[in-house]
Amino acid sequence: MDGIKVIKIGGNIVNNKSLLISFLKVFSSLEGAKILVHGGGKKASEVLSAMGIKPVMIDGRRITDTSTLDVVTMVYGGLINKNIVAMLQSEGVNAIGLSGADGNIILSHKRIPTNIDYGYAGDIDKVNVHTLTALIEADLVPVLCPLTHDGRGQILNTNADTIASEVASSLAAVAEVQLIYCFELKGVMHDIEDETSLIRNLHNHDVRVLHNSGIIKDGMIPKLKNGFDAKRKGVKKVSICHFSEMTDEDAGTTLVL
Amino acid sequence: MDGIKVIKIGGNIVNNKSLLISFLKVFSSLEGAKILVHGGGKKASEVLSAMGIKPVMIDGRRITDTSTLDVVTMVYGGLINKNIVAMLQSEGVNAIGLSGADGNIILSHKRIPTNIDYGYAGDIDKVNVHTLTALIEADLVPVLCPLTHDGRGQILNTNADTIASEVASSLAAVAEVQLIYCFELKGVMHDIEDETSLIRNLHNHDVRVLHNSGIIKDGMIPKLKNGFDAKRKGVKKVSICHFSEMTDEDAGTTLVL
Numbered sequence: 328m329d330g331i332k333v334i335k336i337g338g339n340i341v342n343n344k345s346l347l348i349s350f351l352k353v354f355s356s357l358e359g360a361k362i363l364v365h366g367g368g369k370k371a372s373e374v375l376s377a378m379g380i381k382p383v384m385i386d387g388r389r390i391t392d393t394s395t396l397d398v399v400t401m402v403y404g405g406l407i408n409k410n411i412v413a414m415l416q417s418e419g420v421n422a423i424g425l426s427g428a429d430g431n432i433i434l435s436h437k438r439i440p441t442n443i444d445y446g447y448a449g450d451i452d453k454v455n456v457h458t459l460t461a462l463i464e465a466d467l468v469p470v471l472c473p474l475t476h477d478g479r480g481q482i483l484n485t486n487a488d489t490i491a492s493e494v495a496s497s498l499a500a501v502a503e504v505q506l507i508y509c510f511e512l513k514g515v516m517h518d519i520e521d522e523t524s525l526i527r528n529l530h531n532h533d534v535r536v537l538h539n540s541g542i543i544k545d546g547m548i549p550k551l552k553n554g555f556d557a558k559r560k561g562v563k564k565v566s567i568c569h570f571s572e573m574t575d576e577d578a579g580t581t582l583v584l
Numbered sequence: 585m586d587g588i589k590v591i592k593i594g595g596n597i598v599n600n601k602s603l604l605i606s607f608l609k610v611f612s613s614l615e616g617a618k619i620l621v622h623g624g625g626k627k628a629s630e631v632l633s634a635m636g637i638k639p640v641m642i643d644g645r646r647i648t649d650t651s652t653l654d655v656v657t658m659v660y661g662g663l664i665n666k667n668i669v670a671m672l673q674s675e676g677v678n679a680i681g682l683s684g685a686d687g688n689i690i691l692s693h694k695r696i697p698t699n700i701d702y703g704y705a706g707d708i709d710k711v712n713v714h715t716l717t718a719l720i721e722a723d724l725v726p727v728l729c730p731l732t733h734d735g736r737g738q739i740l741n742t743n744a745d746t747i748a749s750e751v752a753s754s755l756a757a758v759a760e761v762q763l764i765y766c767f768e769l770k771g772v773m774h775d776i777e778d779e780t781s782l783i784r785n786l787h788n789h790d791v792r793v794l795h796n797s798g799i800i801k802d803g804m805i806p807k808l809k810n811g812f813d814a815k816r817k818g819v820k821k822v823s824i825c826h827f828s829e830m831t832d833e834d835a836g837t838t839l840v841l
Contacts, residue, residue: 374658377635397663401631405662406654409731409739413685417737421715423687424661428670429680430724458678458722465718467687474666480674482666 328460328502330563331360335491335508337546340570341368341407348414350509350570355418357574360463360502362494363422364471365411366487371395371402383446391446391484399484400474408472415468423467427451427475428482430458433490435475435483449475449483451490454497492553496560504562507579508550509570514580515551517542530583531555554582585717585759587820588617592748592765594803597827598625598664605671607766607827612675614831617720617759619751620679621728622668623744628652628659640703648703648741656741657731665729672725680724684708684732685739687715690747692732692740706732706740708747711754749810753817761819764836765807766827771837772808774799787840788812811839 334354340346354363375382375398383390391399408424415422427433427449435449462469471494473487488508495506515537517524529537534551537543543551554565568579591611597603611620632639632655640647648656665681672679684690684706692706719726728751730744745765752763772794774781786794791808794800800808811822825836 374635378631379634400666401658401662403662404666405658405660409657409661409683409685412683413733413739414737416685416688416733416735421688422685424683424685426666426669426681428666428673431673431678458724461722465715465722467715476670476673478673480671482670 328463329359330503330505331362331463331498332357333362333364333491333495333498333504333506334573335364335487335506336366336570337487337508337510338366338368339511340509341365342370346511346570347411351411351414351418353571353573355415355420362459362463362469362471363411364487364491364494365407365473367399367403367473368407370406371399374398374402385443388443388445390444391448393447396447396482396484400482403472404474408470412470415470420468421466422470423462424470424472426472426482427485427490430462431455431478432458432469432471433475433485433493434478435485436477437481437483447481447483449477449485451475451485451493454494456497456501459494459498460501486549488550488553492557495557495562495565499557499561499563505564506554506557506562506566507573508554508567509573510567511569513569513572514567514578515543515547526580528583529580551582555584558582558584585720586616587760587762588619588720588755589614590619590621590748590752590755590761590763591830592621592744592763593623593827594744594765594767595623595625596768597766598622599627603768603827604668608668608671608675610828610830612672612677619716619720619726619728620668621744621748621751622664622730624656624660624730625664627664628656631655631659642700645700645702647701648705650704653704653739653741657739660729661731665727669727672727677725678723679727680719681727681729683729683739684742684747687719688712688735689715689726689728690732690742690750691735692742693734694738694740704738704740706734706742708732708742708750711751713754713758716751716755717758743806745807745810749814752814752819752822756814756818756820762821763811763814763819763823764830765811765824766830767824768826770826770829771824771835772800772804783837785840786837808839812841815839815841
């Protein structure tokens, strides 16, 4: 198999219909084999709130209890995933929406509680490369939502950045893989207000200093961890860029080991 | 391709977790290529109600407005479909959950309003046999939810009995197809209270008399129409039976043209 591009979009794009449509048009124009991984966005919280279910958060992280699991299964696997697939089909992309349970694509286990019990949160054990590549070879474009399963009938809520990293790393055994984290900024910047401060090549050994000085923070910290993990496991190129620039090989921030 | 079995389960099985698990165990034991089509059940109404959205019904039929479409997309495509897939995976069946948008499997158009405007309800135009058979040949077991798409980005709510009939009919061009409507009764009976009154062979020319005498009524009327349509379009065998008996070739009511 030739090259495969794994593209991840986060909640801020999923939340905003006009951004999402713009993104999907760019994604549709990408040549070659590709996989889209989408995050969850705010919709799950809106549905929980509309249903009168109070979100359970510890240290700013969502705890997935039974009701929350049902809602994220509905919203991520149903509403968001199927609408993205239908929009891609209208752009001529033969998309196929998948959770990790579909085709046994991603096996995980329920996160073992330490000081926090995250509930029905899944940590990935295995990506089924055989089935994913069979779908790609049938000219389908997998669209993965942030749900996996434990092989014993249990759906598990799973971080989309991690899914993108693990899928890219696993495919690296059979193809040249490029992993692109798309969001609404130019990349990692010294000053978020100044686009000229974009860090074009981010070296792993510089991450700690940038973290300590507050330049890298919040959701960017696990995203970079996932990105460098993928690099270490053989993914050819990992970058973080604005979604409108993903077809430009030189755009955004490229991770360097 | 050898024979393919298309199995449809209705809302009463989907609504009841222990019935659903029993059904899925029997389905898992079915030999050979197979497709599961599931209905929606009561869960969409429960979620609509929990979200404070009033169901819109005309003449006992649900009208799919925008909010209702979002909820059925969540519930049918997400909650029900992904949980069935995860349960089948735990039984060793390599299930893959699909709406009609996924892989462009089922194209439809928004039903043209006559005296009633059904909203986002889809009438099927085309089943993509090529992609369905490619998935089956990759040893996957498609699990179809009652959603289709119009190819222009619009998801449409679509009757599951009709999906089962159209999928079976389309596959009849490339394989010997058997269509089984599974429910919680023995089949079509003269007297619903008396299992010995089961009609083993139901001839098309007898349907009108049975309808006029009230023996065939409600949801059975469109189910039989869909079943006879499939027979006319080349499906080898169409039957209606109790879900626990679907592995028994002689069970239930067989439709005869």
